[in-house]
Amino acid sequence: MASDNESKMSDDYAVDDVSLESILAEFKGSAYINGDKKTPKDLLNDQTERILKEALGGSAPDTLMDSINAAREQESDFEEIEAQDVYEEKPVDAAPVWTDDAYEEKHDEAQIAPIENLHDDRQPSVTEASVDDEGLEPLEDKDSVVMFFDSYRAPQPKTEDEIIKDVEVAIEKELGYVDDPNDGTPLSFGIVERPGIGEEELVADYEDDFYEEPDLKDAMKRFVESYSSISLRVLPAIIITILMIVFTFAAEAGLVMPFGIGHSLFVATGALVIMLLVVMMLCVDIIIRGAGDLVRGAPNVETLILFSCVFSLISAAFTMFRGGVASILPYCAVSAVSVTLAAYGEKLSLRAIVETLKTAVSSSEPYGVQAEYNSELDKSVLKKAYNRTDGFYFNLMHPDVSETAYRYAAPILLACALIMAVLTVVVKGRGEYFLHTLSALLAAAAPFSAMLTFAVPFGIVSRSIRKSGAAIAGWGGVDDMSFTDGTSVTDDDLFPPGTLSFNGVKIYEGVPPQKAIRYTASLIMASGSGLSRIFSEVLRTQKMDAIRVYDFKCYEGGVGARINGEMVMTGSAAFMNLLSIRIPEEMNMRNAVFTAIDNKLVALFAVEYLPVNSVQGALISMLKWRIKLFFTMRDFNITPLMLEQKFRVSLEDIEYVQAKDSYSISDSFSGSRGRMAALLAREGLGPYAEAITGGRLLRSASLVATAVSLVSAALGVVFMFFMFWNGSFLSAKPGNLLIFMLSTLAAVLVVCIYVKCKK
Numbered sequence: 001m002a003s004d005n006e007s008k009m010s011d012d013y014a015v016d017d018v019s020l021e022s023i024l025a026e027f028k029g030s031a032y033i034n035g036d037k038k039t040p041k042d043l044l045n046d047q048t049e050r051i052l053k054e055a056l057g058g059s060a061p062d063t064l065m066d067s068i069n070a071a072r073e074q075e076s077d078f079e080e081i082e083a084q085d086v087y088e089e090k091p092v093d094a095a096p097v098w099t100d101d102a103y104e105e106k107h108d109e110a111q112i113a114p115i116e117n118l119h120d121d122r123q124p125s126v127t128e129a130s131v132d133d134e135g136l137e138p139l140e141d142k143d144s145v146v147m148f149f150d151s152y153r154a155p156q157p158k159t160e161d162e163i164i165k166d167v168e169v170a171i172e173k174e175l176g177y178v179d180d181p182n183d184g185t186p187l188s189f190g191i192v193e194r195p196g197i198g199e200e201e202l203v204a205d206y207e208d209d210f211y212e213e214p215d216l217k218d219a220m221k222r223f224v225e226s227y228s229s230i231s232l233r234v235l236p237a238i239i240i241t242i243l244m245i246v247f248t249f250a251a252e253a254g255l256v257m258p259f260g261i262g263h264s265l266f267v268a269t270g271a272l273v274i275m276l277l278v279v280m281m282l283c284v285d286i287i288i289r290g291a292g293d294l295v296r297g298a299p300n301v302e303t304l305i306l307f308s309c310v311f312s313l314i315s316a317a318f319t320m321f322r323g324g325v326a327s328i329l330p331y332c333a334v335s336a337v338s339v340t341l342a343a344y345g346e347k348l349s350l351r352a353i354v355e356t357l358k359t360a361v362s363s364s365e366p367y368g369v370q371a372e373y374n375s376e377l378d379k380s381v382l383k384k385a386y387n388r389t390d391g392f393y394f395n396l397m398h399p400d401v402s403e404t405a406y407r408y409a410a411p412i413l414l415a416c417a418l419i420m421a422v423l424t425v426v427v428k429g430r431g432e433y434f435l436h437t438l439s440a441l442l443a444a445a446a447p448f449s450a451m452l453t454f455a456v457p458f459g460i461v462s463r464s465i466r467k468s469g470a471a472i473a474g475w476g477g478v479d480d481m482s483f484t485d486g487t488s489v490t491d492d493d494l495f496p497p498g499t500l501s502f503n504g505v506k507i508y509e510g511v512p513p514q515k516a517i518r519y520t521a522s523l524i525m526a527s528g529s530g531l532s533r534i535f536s537e538v539l540r541t542q543k544m545d546a547i548r549v550y551d552f553k554c555y556e557g558g559v560g561a562r563i564n565g566e567m568v569m570t571g572s573a574a575f576m577n578l579l580s581i582r583i584p585e586e587m588n589m590r591n592a593v594f595t596a597i598d599n600k601l602v603a604l605f606a607v608e609y610l611p612v613n614s615v616q617g618a619l620i621s622m623l624k625w626r627i628k629l630f631f632t633m634r635d636f637n638i639t640p641l642m643l644e645q646k647f648r649v650s651l652e653d654i655e656y657v658q659a660k661d662s663y664s665i666s667d668s669f670s671g672s673r674g675r676m677a678a679l680l681a682r683e684g685l686g687p688y689a690e691a692i693t694g695g696r697l698l699r700s701a702s703l704v705a706t707a708v709s710l711v712s713a714a715l716g717v718v719f720m721f722f723m724f725w726n727g728s729f730l731s732a733k734p735g736n737l738l739i740f741m742l743s744t745l746a747a748v749l750v751v752c753i754y755v756k757c758k759k
Contacts, residue, residue, distance in 0.1 A: 283340060287302075334738055395473035630655050
């Protein structure tokens with residue numbers, strides 16, 4: 001279709017003199033510009049550059065449409081998207097039958113098949129009034145046909161029976177049963193080679209370090225058993241530890257102790273030894289792991305606790321049978337608190353893991369959250385992966401920040417305690433105090449908070465996000481989510497099912513309504529955008545089949561493909577204007593889908609976008625945590641200006657990704673294997689945001705708590721060393737060390753309370 005602008009574009013077309021607004025104005029796009037007056041200048045300039053590159057093809061064309069056609073043939077300026085890969089993005093509500101049959105125009109152009117209403121049995125009205133959008137006056141255009149969808153809205157999530165039927169259809173597609181009846185060649189939307197999950201790539205990912213993950217349900221059962229076991233044992237250990245603390249403070253205060261102990265320090269020491277042995281037996285898991293880490297040459301926090309308990313027992317036995325420091329109690333109570341709180345931290349960690357796995361297995365087809373590097377953007381972006389759990393268990397079992405920190409700190413603390421004890425004996429000549437000094441230094445080196453710094457925040461966060469259907473894969477998942485440049489947000493995230501509806505459809509004269517609807521729906525469904533649901537429902541209610549599309553391409557502002565040999569372009573009003581396709585001024589609306597066949601405008605579909613509070617809250621939550629959002633939209637109507645108006649959010653930390661990159665990033669069936677950082681049992685932006693913000697909170701709280709724990713261990717060792725160096729044995733008694741270590745534990749718990757308040 002030629003326009004009046006063709007004569008205005010000469011060979012000496014000056015690219016530098018053109019702006020976005022002048023281009024749109026040149027092609028009768030004034031209505032669109034007036035709606036976008038608040039668009040930032042930088043965004044206008046960026047769009048101008050992209051439009052010039054796409055529209056001009058690097059040279060001055062005679063007409064803009066000629067340039068676009070030339071660019072299509074050269075395949076240099078536009079990104080081709082295979083239709084079959086796009087359609088597999090996410091199952092639509094209806095499973096259309098794709099056909100290659102040429103459309104037979106058997107119907108009278110003035111007749112329109114009735115469109116069933118989704119909410120009641122009434123038939124929608126068919127009228128010759130135009131779409132009343134944003135205060136536009138009804139048109140009196142007798143040369144066109146307009147039909148209204150009576151409060152038509154996208155369907156809500158399906159029932160269980162409908163989901164089972166869709167699953168059966170999907171299985172048939174995967175087995176190759178959906179074929180083209182004409183030539184026997186599989187349809188574009190049948191069996192698809194999904195990138196990133198082929199057998200060759202899977203082998204490549206695991207050929208160096210093969211790790212076979214167990215079934216999540218079986219793993220959950222094992223963790224439930226472990227949690228039940230330690231829960232039964234940790235309660236009596238806590239009771240005995242409290243008795244040991246009471247005995248210690250009573251003995252130091254010179255009070256009469258019960259059970260016939262009286263004022264005898266010898267008997268009190270024996271009682272403390274027996275109770276410490278019982279506590280060690282109840283918390284035997286911690287003791288065994290500490291010994292195992294030591295044998296493997298990788299001492300950890302459990303090893304510190306093991307040394308604290310063992311040398312407290314040795315020092316107590318030496319005091320009882322050889323004398324020397326009979327006036328000072330051993331540090332059995334301090335060691336008992338360390339091992340008991342370590343077991344309690346193990347209990348909290350197991351409970352958090354069980355809750356995480358319960359959330360993970362609550363959905364048969366969960367969404368995985370993974371960090372993936374995008375070469376086009378040169379950034380690592382978080383994205384959702386449909387029905388993926390691979391790598392989740394591996395990340396969940398990854399050592400947390402406290403384990404990693406104490407793996408380096410434990411050997412240093414053990415060496416420092418031994419060196420300081422030897423220095424005190426050699427320099428000060430107090431050999432009889434060696435075991436007592438060493439046991440005190442080792443007791444201070446095993447802080448009470450060592451195994452609580454990650455377990456407590458993890459438990460709080462996992463319980464909180466579980467309410468929304470999200471689960472974080474422990475510290476491994478937190479690491480994956482934290483070291484990214486941002487997260488992708490798709491059009492389905494912003495406008496989930498039930499938030500899109502049709503205001504009406506205008507069919508222009510010269511094309512059968514069924515043809516216009518069928519072509520538009522087929523092209524939209526091939527794009528896999530959020531509009532696919534409502535268009536597929538239109539086909540279902542009209543008892544029409546979708547048509548297979550060829551040479552599918554995406555552009556900024558629209559999509560295009562060949563259908564039955566005809567070039568079909570669908571997009572926004574601005575996109576139509578750039579194609580030199582005239583949009584009547586009274587119909588030049590922003591939230592609408594325009595369709596042109598062979599450069600002739602044939603239909604307009606007015607779409608209503610209903611924002612919901614949960615999506616707005618999720619966006620604000622992520623932006624508060626300074627999480628950069630990459631808007632990877634396939635729906636060409638969703639623009640930054642629209643987001644700002646609909647959801648009242650700032651665009652400061654939002655990056656709008658170009659169409660060619662959006663299709664690859666938003667593909668939930670692609671992605672590398674083995675690195676699921678979180679699982680989402682429910683759809684929507686809410687669970688997605690809960691997982692990401694929860695991971696950020698968990699990481700920051702765990703780092704601070706671990707740092708406090710390490711500092712308290714180092715300070716405890718240094719303080720005890722100076723006390724023994726100066727001969728202040730009474731100041732270094734177990735009661736004072738208990739008070740110091742309990743105060744540092746309180747500092748860690750304050751951090752955990754902060755997490756509780758934030759969630």
